[in-house]
Amino acid sequence: MSPFVRRLIPITVLLSLAALASCGDSQGTALRSAFLKELAGDTAVPAYRDLGTHTETLAEALAALEAEPTADALTTAQSAWRSAREAWMRQEGFRLGPAEDLHTSAAVNQVPSTTGIDSLLASDMPLTVDSVAEQGANRKGMLAMEYLLFDAEGGNTAVLSRLTEEGNAGARRRAYLKALGAVLHTDATALRSAWEADQGNYVAQLSNAGNDGSTYTTQKGAVDAVVNRLIATVETAEKKLSKPLGFETGGTVRPELEEARRSDNSLKDLEDTLSGLERVWLGPSGNGGLSKVVAASNKQTDETVRGDLAAVRSALEAVPPPLRTALYQHRESVEDARAALAQLRATLASEVVANLGVTLTFNDNDGD
Amino acid sequence: MGIESTSPLAHRERGGGEGSEAPGFSLFEPVDPSSLVAYRVLFGLLMVVAVARFFAYGWIHEHYLTPRVLFPYAGLEWIRPWPGVGMYLHFALMGLGALGIALGVAYRASALTFLLTFTYAHLIDKTYYLNHYYFISLVGVLLVALPLGDASARRAVPAWWLWLLRAQVGLVYFFGGVAKLKGDWLLHAQPMKIWLAASTDLPVLGHLFEQPWAPYAFSIAGAVFDLGIVPALLWKRTRPLAYAAVVSFHVITRMLFPIGMFPWLMIAGALLFFPPDWPRRLAIWLRRESPRSTEKPSPAPRTKRAWVGPVLAAVFLGVQFLLPLRHLLYPGELLWTEEGFRFAWNVMLMEKDGVAEFHVTEPATGKHWRVSPSQHLTPDQVRMMNTQPDMLLTFAHYLARHFAEQGHPGVEVRADVFVSLNGRPRQRLVDPTVDLAAVGTWDDLHGWVLPFRGVAPP
Numbered sequence: 143m144s145p146f147v148r149r150l151i152p153i154t155v156l157l158s159l160a161a162l163a164s165c166g167d168s169q170g171t172a173l174r175s176a177f178l179k180e181l182a183g184d185t186a187v188p189a190y191r192d193l194g195t196h197t198e199t200l201a202e203a204l205a206a207l208e209a210e211p212t213a214d215a216l217t218t219a220q221s222a223w224r225s226a227r228e229a230w231m232r233q234e235g236f237r238l239g240p241a242e243d244l245h246t247s248a249a250v251n252q253v254p255s256t257t258g259i260d261s262l263l264a265s266d267m268p269l270t271v272d273s274v275a276e277q278g279a280n281r282k283g284m285l286a287m288e289y290l291l292f293d294a295e296g297g298n299t300a301v302l303s304r305l306t307e308e309g310n311a312g313a314r315r316r317a318y319l320k321a322l323g324a325v326l327h328t329d330a331t332a333l334r335s336a337w338e339a340d341q342g343n344y345v346a347q348l349s350n351a352g353n354d355g356s357t358y359t360t361q362k363g364a365v366d367a368v369v370n371r372l373i374a375t376v377e378t379a380e381k382k383l384s385k386p387l388g389f390e391t392g393g394t395v396r397p398e399l400e401e402a403r404r405s406d407n408s409l410k411d412l413e414d415t416l417s418g419l420e421r422v423w424l425g426p427s428g429n430g431g432l433s434k435v436v437a438a439s440n441k442q443t444d445e446t447v448r449g450d451l452a453a454v455r456s457a458l459e460a461v462p463p464p465l466r467t468a469l470y471q472h473r474e475s476v477e478d479a480r481a482a483l484a485q486l487r488a489t490l491a492s493e494v495v496a497n498l499g500v501t502l503t504f505n506d507n508d509g510d
Numbered sequence: 511m512g513i514e515s516t517s518p519l520a521h522r523e524r525g526g527g528e529g530s531e532a533p534g535f536s537l538f539e540p541v542d543p544s545s546l547v548a549y550r551v552l553f554g555l556l557m558v559v560a561v562a563r564f565f566a567y568g569w570i571h572e573h574y575l576t577p578r579v580l581f582p583y584a585g586l587e588w589i590r591p592w593p594g595v596g597m598y599l600h601f602a603l604m605g606l607g608a609l610g611i612a613l614g615v616a617y618r619a620s621a622l623t624f625l626l627t628f629t630y631a632h633l634i635d636k637t638y639y640l641n642h643y644y645f646i647s648l649v650g651v652l653l654v655a656l657p658l659g660d661a662s663a664r665r666a667v668p669a670w671w672l673w674l675l676r677a678q679v680g681l682v683y684f685f686g687g688v689a690k691l692k693g694d695w696l697l698h699a700q701p702m703k704i705w706l707a708a709s710t711d712l713p714v715l716g717h718l719f720e721q722p723w724a725p726y727a728f729s730i731a732g733a734v735f736d737l738g739i740v741p742a743l744l745w746k747r748t749r750p751l752a753y754a755a756v757v758s759f760h761v762i763t764r765m766l767f768p769i770g771m772f773p774w775l776m777i778a779g780a781l782l783f784f785p786p787d788w789p790r791r792l793a794i795w796l797r798r799e800s801p802r803s804t805e806k807p808s809p810a811p812r813t814k815r816a817w818v819g820p821v822l823a824a825v826f827l828g829v830q831f832l833l834p835l836r837h838l839l840y841p842g843e844l845l846w847t848e849e850g851f852r853f854a855w856n857v858m859l860m861e862k863d864g865v866a867e868f869h870v871t872e873p874a875t876g877k878h879w880r881v882s883p884s885q886h887l888t889p890d891q892v893r894m895m896n897t898q899p900d901m902l903l904t905f906a907h908y909l910a911r912h913f914a915e916q917g918h919p920g921v922e923v924r925a926d927v928f929v930s931l932n933g934r935p936r937q938r939l940v941d942p943t944v945d946l947a948a949v950g951t952w953d954d955l956h957g958w959v960l961p962f963r964g965v966a967p968p
Binding site: 168169170171174352360361362365377381384389390391392393439440442443446484487488489491492493495496497498499500501502 | 875
């Protein structure tokens with residue numbers, strides 16, 4: 143045997159072993175693949191369908207309120223707003239892809255400029271769907287609607303009185319609400335379409351991460367995006383308590399920094415956000431999700447996250463609603479809820495990130 | 511790659527004779543300069559690409575213009591980004607320097623320009639410390655010191671020039687290997703387990719990654735590779751296989767990690783271990799010429815002055831040999847405290863992730879704030895700072911200054927910092943009771959960095 147052939151033997155054996163080992167999906171690949179398929183198909187798509195349905199109901203309720211501004215119509219619209227808001231908050235934990243690409247998030251949930259909205263109402267500009275759609279993000283979306291639909295202190299009497307104000311003012315308020323509802327429904331429909339398999343098919347982008355045609359060139363890229371999104375969501379939730387608690391402003395309670403204070407929906411918002419996070423971690427059946435991927439390599443980390451999620455839920459439920467009164471009367475419970483969220487974020491950003499090898503970079507900067 | 515023409519050397523230098531490897535070689539033995547010239551050209555071209563990437567990826571703006579806070583090296587706080595378009599001009603100048611190195615045009619000025627601009631830029635903020643940036647600066651020093659610009663016009667250069675660059679490349683591998691001689695790496699295959707498990711969908715290799723033995727095999731192979739590659743490259747019989755291993759190793763790491771130019775730099779550097787006339791022989795082979803036998807130039811006469819270069823080179827290498835060992839002087843786990851971690855070839859050694867929140871209190875008024883670093887820092891800065899004690903201290907000092915500017919002088923700054931090392935449950939990195947605003951930059955960090963609890967990693 144020539145020396146050349148002798149040298150080829152080990153290389154051939156190694157290549158054969160590699161080829162043999164490359165048959166079929168590995169366990170890790172299969173687990174991540176199952177998780178991404180479940181997240182896209184069983185969690186995200188139903189959530190965006192739900193959002194589409196609820197925003198449609200809301201748009202109809204606001205149209206009815208515009209036509210007939212009665213107390214019942216207002217209550218129906220408020221109830222529809224809460225349902226649509228629940229659907230929106232539940233998708234925060236997996237808000238990937240289309241919601242960012244289409245800038246839906248900014249259009250739906252921006253802190254409103256009340257002075258901007260008031261000046262718009264006071265102007266002569268026609269309040270049609272097209273003209274409202276062109277407004278800046280702080281003049282539309284759910285929180286702009288909340289400004290017009292709710293009044294935590296004056297109650298529905300005060301709201302209805304403004305909606306039925308004599309002259310043009312009440313009618314313009316109602317027209318604005320009606321247009322806001324239509325714009326929101328259009329945005330939600332676009333988002334849903336982007337995910338649906340027979341339309342934008344983002345569901346396939348996420349499900350088939352690592353395969354040709356997917357935005358995610360590797361499964362790791364998709365898992366990284368999901369984990370980064372989880373962490374960002376928890377951080378945002380934490381801030382929704384930190385800000386009104388005054389943690390960023392010297393410790394004095396700042397009730398005006400509570401996000402959904404007019405509807406007293408802030409605590410419900412956080413609970414719905416938590417439901418979305420639980421969906422990502424545990425899956426829609428409660429027995430899947432990212433939990434399965436993490437548990438395969440480190441059961442302890444999975445158990446820590448499960449414990450943290452449960453602790454956040456208990457802490458939120460322990461805050462006597464509404465938040466605007468709890469901030470003063472039960473401040474400790476609000477601080478506990480905020481601490482529970484901080485605990486969850488610490489677990490995600492340290493142990494989960496470490497065990498999944500997640501890149502916390504927000505760009506493609508080089509490493510070592 | 512264009513190989514610059516030089517006058518032919520003795521057959522021993524060019525062909526079968528492995529002049530520089532023969533026993534009893536002298537530092538002053540004349541060797542063919544063509545491999546040094548090839549390295550100079552390759553390095554220059556790689557640096558042109560490196561600079562172009564800074565422009566293309568928007569890193570100049572992101573790294574130097576966006577941050578409101580910087581993490582300077584202690585004592586080098588005066589190194590700051592230039593205002594306006596200054597940093598763009600700075601990088602343009604760096605690119606011109608790199609091009610000058612590659613082309614051999616105004617060589618010394620080009621090399622010096624590149625060295626100064628590159629090193630300055632990468633000393634601005636610790637966030638962007640990378641081992642290969644350190645390597646580039648060190649090679650930059652050697653390129654300035656060695657007159658490689660006109661080397662192609664010389665028949666021969668002293669052997670120590672070649673050995674100096676070989677040693678520079680070799681040090682990276684050697685200390686990279688020494689750094690891996692740790693329990694986590696060798697006994698627990700961490701962080702290799704984590705890294706391989708995250709990439710099991712890679713074609714062909716991904717399936718191997720999932721075998722239970724794979725992380726151990728890769729960890730041990732990585733350490734053996736780093737420690738053994740230099741001798742294997744030096745020995746003629748193992749050199750081709752060793753070079754193939756260098757290429758494979760760096761290509762695989764490139765597939766697994768976003769490590770930019772590092773793999774290509776090392777693949778180019780390993781070429782220095784081939785006989786010094788390899789580019790000339792390659793050129794002859796490509797031109798289908800027959801090798802010409804020429805007379806070997808005589809060694810230059812030894813003078814005392816001739817020893818200045820080798821002595822300075824020995825000092826240069828000696829410092830580099832000691833720097834990676836300085837951590838032995840410090841108590842505590844190196845990967846935890848990171849005291850003596852930089853400038854020590856701790857390359858791709860750990861998976862360390864953390865989260866930090868700062869508490870600012872004003873004793874005079876009782877006011878208190880909780881500060882999320884992301885309110886002040888870029889995402890890159892947050893990620894890097896969260897696990898590195900000296901950066902956490904810098905940020906605490908910044909907060910004290912910031913609050914003073916906002917009308918709250920004399921605040922106390924404490925931190926909740928949790929870090930997971932190589933997949934372990936998170937631990938507190940910093941003592942939450944210590945007022946970091948009162949800790950000096952040069953103070954012993956063991957007064958405020960908590961000791962590492964060495965539980966086994968997963």
